[in-house]
Amino acid sequence: MLILIAACSKPAPVPEPAAAEPAREAPAPSWAGEWHSASCGERTYPRNLILQDGGAATLEELISPCPPGAQCVWSGVHVIEGTWSVDGDTVKLDVSAPSGGPPAIGLPSVLTWKGAPAQGDCVYEAGLAK
Numbered sequence: 001m002l003i004l005i006a007a008c009s010k011p012a013p014v015p016e017p018a019a020a021e022p023a024r025e026a027p028a029p030s031w032a033g034e035w036h037s038a039s040c041g042e043r044t045y046p047r048n049l050i051l052q053d054g055g056a057a058t059l060e061e062l063i064s065p066c067p068p069g070a071q072c073v074w075s076g077v078h079v080i081e082g083t084w085s086v087d088g089d090t091v092k093l094d095v096s097a098p099s100g101g102p103p104a105i106g107l108p109s110v111l112t113w114k115g116a117p118a119q120g121d122c123v124y125e126a127g128l129a130k
Contacts, residue, residue, distance in 0.1 A: 029089075029113040031051050031084070031086065031091055031111075031113075031117065032051050032052060032053045033050075033051060033126065034048070034049075034050050034126070034127060034128045035048070035049040035050075035051070035116060035117055035124035035125065035126060035127075035128075036048050036049070036124060036125055036127060036128050036129035037049070037119070037122050037123070037124045037125070038129070040119075040121070040122035041106060041120070041121070041122060042105050042106055043105040043106050043122075044105075045061060045062050045063045045064070046062040046129040047059060047060065047061055047062065047129075048060035048062065048128045048129055049117060049124055050128075051084050051091070051117075055083050055084055055085055056081070056082075056083060056084075057081070057082045057083055057084040057093055057094075057095060058079060058080070058081055058082075059079070059080040059082070059095055059104070059107070060077055060078070060079055060080075060128075061077065061078035061079075061080065061104050062076070062077055062129055063076055063077070063078055064076035065077055065130075078097075078104060080095050080096070080097055080104060080107070081095070082094045082095030082096070083095075089112070089113060090110050090111060090112050090113075091110070091111040091117065092109065092110055093107075093108050093109055093110070093111065094109075095107055095108075095109075106119070
């Protein structure tokens with residue numbers, strides 16, 4: 001004779017679902033720093049981008065740097081000063097080429113973040129080009 005005892009036993013407790021972790025926001029980009037971009041698009045020379053805490057911006061157009069140990073009439077580096085500010089998920093740059101120097105090609109007015117500052121498809125890398 002077989003007696004079914006299972007019908008009289010209590011069902012096993014069902015564990016409560018684990019609480020989902022709250023969604024974490026991605027850390028804000030660290031825009032301030034020294035960045036460089038090799039030639040890109042119409043620009044055939046490297047560019048340094050220096051974004052300082054406090055909003056000062058410097059672009060160094062490395063058009064034709066004077067080789068070490070050489071004497072050059074012109075340094076070959078065109079320096080452009082301006083300012084920068086965060087605007088949502090972008091940075092607005094206020095820079096313009098000073099008169100009297102060679103024309104700067106494709107000066108950025110807005111940068112986006114693609115793991116580093118980017119101007120369209122031109123993504124800058126950490127550090128300065130020489």
